Amino acid sequence: MSGGDQSTAVGSPVEAETTSSARIPLLLTRLVWLLWVGSLGVVTARLLGEGPWAVAGLVVVDGLTVVMWTVVTFFSGIVHSYSRRYLAGSRDIDRFFVSVFGFTLVVMTLVAAEHAVLFGAAWLAMGLVMADLIGYVRGWRQAQTAARVARRYFLASTLFVGVAVGTLWWATGDTTISGLAAAGDAVGTPVQWVALGALLLAATIQSALVPFHGWLLGSMTAPTPASALMHAGFVNAGGILLTRFAPLVTVDPSVMLLVVIVGATSALLGKLLKSVQTDVKRQLGCSTVGQMGFMIVQAGLGFFGAAITHLVLHGFYKAYHFLSSGEGVEHTSPTPEESPALGANFPGVVVALLTGLGGGAVFAVLTGKGTSLDSGLVLTLFVVVPTLHATWDLARRQSLPTAVRYLLVPLVGLPAIALYAVVYSVVTTLVADLPVVTAPAELTVVHGVVVAAFLVAYVAVETGVYRRSRRLYVALVDASQPPTETLLTASEEYNEY
Known part of the structure; x- marks a missing residue:
């Protein structure tokens, strides 16, 4: 590591677990798997016809909540377990695990939030924690730049969520997400379009759709487990946002067409951008840009269940590929490219x-x-x-x-x-x-x-x-370049040993 700010250990995980620094990762790993088991219990109760459960005006545990709780805690459990070996010996391992576990709790809060203020606060916290994970390596200049770039995007996304929620709140006097989403034609066309435009922009930024995909391509400075959690969970927030506000999104057919166009543009360009990449993680990043476009298209077509299904299955796909990305490096002799x-x-x-x-x-x-x-x-x-x-x-x-x-x-x-x-x-x-x-x-x-x-x-x-x-x-190469300040210009700028 440039500057010597990052310690490196080459000992076995067993040796690392004998130190006090392994206690927090072990504890949080066990806790997150307990959360997953609890989420399975809630899903079972839902399948038996129980629920939804709610604290009036504050939180609601409905079908979307239990699906996302189960998926997010599962991915988080995998990331926690993987990271205990991946980051063994790092002096900042406790900070990483606290951030990942905190991110898990924030997302669980977001998908259950019913009060507008709680929803907005969870959206903001989710972005800030993810930006911190992107800049996890403190002594790496490019990582800190990538974190700042991502943070600006996430703050903009939060601003648009605030505009949408605040506008609907002002027009209806309702403070609940379900009440704001159900406002529909009651708020009048100008208010409706302001709210819908802000919601679509927030979803587009958070899900790294074109032209806001730069923060995602620059985020490759994050540790691979954090990238897995980001691509499997964080970027899906755009689909969750549109699903929560589906009653408002579906009021006007022209809005749904706009959502389809925005999603389709990103899906097409994501496919093309991926085709010119040589870096494994950058290929996965461009693939996510395209896949999130597909998710948004499905919402625009009116199939919000399909959008949620897509984000779940995409999460499994991307989590696996990021955590196994090292296998994508092959040592082979160059051969003529076959058509x-x-x-x-x-x-x-x-x-x-x-x-x-x-x-x-x-x-x-x-x-x-x-x-x-x-x-x-x-x-x-x-x-x-x-x-x-x-x-x-x-x-x-x-x-x-x-x-x-x-x-x-x-x-x-x-x-x-x-x-x-x-x-x-x-x-x-x-x-x-x-x-x-x-x-x-x-x-x-x-x-x-x-x-x-x-x-x-x-x-x-x-x-x-x-x-x-x-x-x-x-x-395509130009369009797929991350912010210049996040690029390595010499191998010495990041040297693990």
Whole structure:
């Protein structure tokens, strides 16, 4: 570490646990797993039909609360357990664990908050604690800069939440989140648009959507466990915010279209930005930008249960990939790059296409979405495209015999979609007590343009056509650069030993 501010230990975790500094990590790890067990008990009670529980005007434990409690405490437990070894010997390990455990408690408070002041305070605290984790390494200049950049974004996000809540509070006199969300047309069009605009900006910043993704790409200075918690939990707050205010978001169809456009833009650009990255963690960061865009699109389509399902499954995916990111570094000899289209022939294309369409049909049958001429068709498309992507990758793997990989494509793809549909149905059942869970929108020209853009972008990326434009490549590289001050310019600026 530059400046010698960070001590390093190469001893075993067993040796580290004999020191007094291991007591707090051990205690907090056990506590967070106890919170997870307690959350499972609450989920069980919800499935049995009990609840919601509330302290009038202050907190409410409803379906969204119990889902997020269970997910957040599980991810936090994994991060706590992983970090005991990852940070063994660090002299600041206690501070890290207190911050992660505190972050967990703040998020649990946020998703249960019913009073407007408590909700705003939890939103602010969540951002401040995450900024502290981004700048965890005190002696690293780039880490401190990244923390300051993130803190400014999070304060702006909190400001917009305050504007939205304050405007609705002023117009209605209500102090509860549920009451403010239900205001709808009662507050008048100007107030409604101010509140909705502020809510969308807050969600866009917190979820690192384009053009506010810079703080996320600069946050790679955070310890890997903190990055896992950030991408698995923190960035999902935008979806939670829109779901809490779903009754207000769904009042005006034009607002829902705006949400779709904002989310789709980030989803498309996130996919393209990822394609020009060489750093493992930066690739995961760009992927999160795109995935959060998908989450926001689902909310804009009126499927808030699908948005919550997406953030849950994305959390599992990103937590795993960040904590195993070291495995992504391979020591291999350079070989000529193979064109993406050379790995499979025409039968492979047909198998992948049929499997993707079959996956959409399975999802429609199991969930009932996509069977009517409404935004459910677009939601089903978002199931077909990822299925196509996964099955196409499998179909062109030359390491497997042709017959085997073509057989594996439907055997892997279709059950995976069925599992997703089941998880979606379970989550929708758990959050059924929310005022708005499903509110399909009528199909419009905008939806058609979004669908066409996704298909064109998918084909361009999969065939590699987009690489022929040097101008586009440079533009994507520039757009995916974090703030300059957070970049390492010499390896000596961060030397663990």
